[in-house]
Amino acid sequence: MESLVLEEVEKIKDDAIKSFIDLLKIPAISPDFGGEGEIDKANKLIEILNNEFNFDKIEKFYSTDNRAKDKVRPNIIATYKGEDSKALWIITHIDVVPPGNMLDWTITKPFEPKIIGNKIYARGSEDNGQSLISSLYAVKALMNKKVSPRLTIKLAFVSDEEAGSKYGMKYLLENHNYLFNKDDYYLVPDAGNKDGTFIEIAEKSILQFRLIIKGKQVHASTPHLGLNAHRISLELAKQIDDRLHKKFNKTNNLFDPPESTFEPTMVKGSSSSPNIIPGFHEVTFDCRVIPDYKLDSVLSEINETIEQLKEKSKKIIEDKVFPIIDLEIIDKNDSPKPTSTDNKLVLEIKKTIKELRNKDAIVGGIGGITFASFLRAYNYEAVVWSTHDDVAHQPNEYSIIDNLINDSKVFAYIMLRLR
Ligand SMILES: [Zn+2]
Structure with missing residues (x-):
């Protein structure tokens, strides 16, 4: 059964690429960055879900944002029922970052996807379109083979x-918390490395601040x-630079780099x-x-430095x-x-990467923030994994088609096996 589903993933490759390209054509930029939001892309996605798939349930949880198109x-x-009501979640994001300097887009325009060899170029191709399509067409392979998975997907x-x-993952966790269960599995395919051997289980704390200094303007x-x-x-x-580096100098080998x-x-x-x-x-x-450090202690060091200066x-x-x-x-x-490192997902x-790619995956932490941080804050044990070439947020962003298909196989495998 497993090998038939993996073959099916290969067979539906062209459908997956077509849907991928249809979605990449539609910008989905937050109003915070001057965009209209995600509604056009969401409508296209719903059209694809309705036309090509037979999910048991497709639910919309739209938050209100007056700045966005249609104010949402x-x-x-999308739910595909398994033998068990316990769920495997795969959570991806539909929004993208702005293109940045248009002159840097030398291969194609950001929202005119272009295939060259084994790569699809467009804004949002690697981040996070690739995993969105991989997860979707893993389910499609199961549907085509009429396999009902053990867990609900x-x-x-x-x-x-x-x-x-605020209008996405945090909104769902705060306003629709009943959707999530402690027993469920949460996979967030929004970071990873080039060969899929990195499983992220921790994220560093983030603190961003601005210092506004007022003196008195005069002639030089x-x-x-x-x-x-x-x-x-x-x-x-x-x-501040010197004092923070000196005071918070511990290292934690879960992370790369291991220091703050x-x-x-x-x-x-x-x-x-x-x-x-x-x-x-x-x-x-x-x-x-x-x-290892609380952000409040970092902040008090900053405040002390300000007062002394x-x-x-x-x-x-x-x-x-x-x-x-x-x-x-x-x-x-x-x-x-x-x-935890022994979380079943x-x-x-790890087992799947060994079987399908003959490689040993390691667990670790990153300095970035994904949905996993918000889920973990609610005690849902989220796991971040995907195969990424690390071109997110860059001009000429691309997704490697082999990664798209091979990650889809990993997702299908996990859907078949996880209990
Ligand atoms: Zn992302």
Whole structure:
């Protein structure tokens, strides 16, 4: 039976590629990045689900977002009933990141998918279209062979992954929590490595913050009359960089890199002319912290550094105290408990990779954030796995067709075997 289903995955390859291309043509960019949201792509997906598949149930859980087209952010769950009501979830996202600089798209335009050799080029091809199609056509192979799997299969197609998940995964967990069970298995195919030998069970905590520094703008020839916000900003960024690296220096070998990272990523507020001392400056940090530390302790180190620098560079100008330094949190998410290494889905993926690819998969953690973090925060043991060439978010993003088909076989295998 298993080999017949794997053969079927090969046979329906052209259908899978056709649906893949139809979906890639439709942009699905969050209003946070200036897009219309995901409704057009969701409607196309529902059309495919209705025309080509016979799912037992297709449910829509649309959240409201007045900024988006039709004022909704669509989330869809397709259920294929198994012998058991216990479910294997495969959760993918339908939104994509914006193209970035259009001049960098040298192979094709972002939403004009193009096949060259073994690759399909388009925005959203690897992230996360490939896994969406792989999971969908794994179910299709089972349906064609009239196999009912042991577990109920739930494919979730979710919005808003790239801009924080408020209208997608977080919305589902907060407002429709009854959908999820502790006993279910949760597979999130949204990260991985080139040969599918990496199974992700942990994610670092994320902290992104902005420091807004206000001094006093004056002519560059008379700095004593003002306060240079840029200089304060440089000093503050350097101090925070040094102090965080020094204080939070433990390593955790589950992760690559094993240490926490603290990176200044953006600056804003240079003056408009060489002879003006800027009265305003801004610097942004992105920090990925190993779970051995709490983000609150990182924040108190930052606040202490701010207070000390304010004291050191204090200047009173026209009865006002400078500098003014504000700390604004962009994103703060303490990493939840990792999925256990002996989780049955983890073991099943390992076994499958050994049998189908003759390779030994390892478990580990990443610095990125996927749906798995939100699921783990609710104590659902999510597992992240897929075969990725790591071109997500880049210009000329592509998906390798062999990865699409071979991952589909892995999903089909797991659907047949997991209990
Ligand atoms: Zn993704």
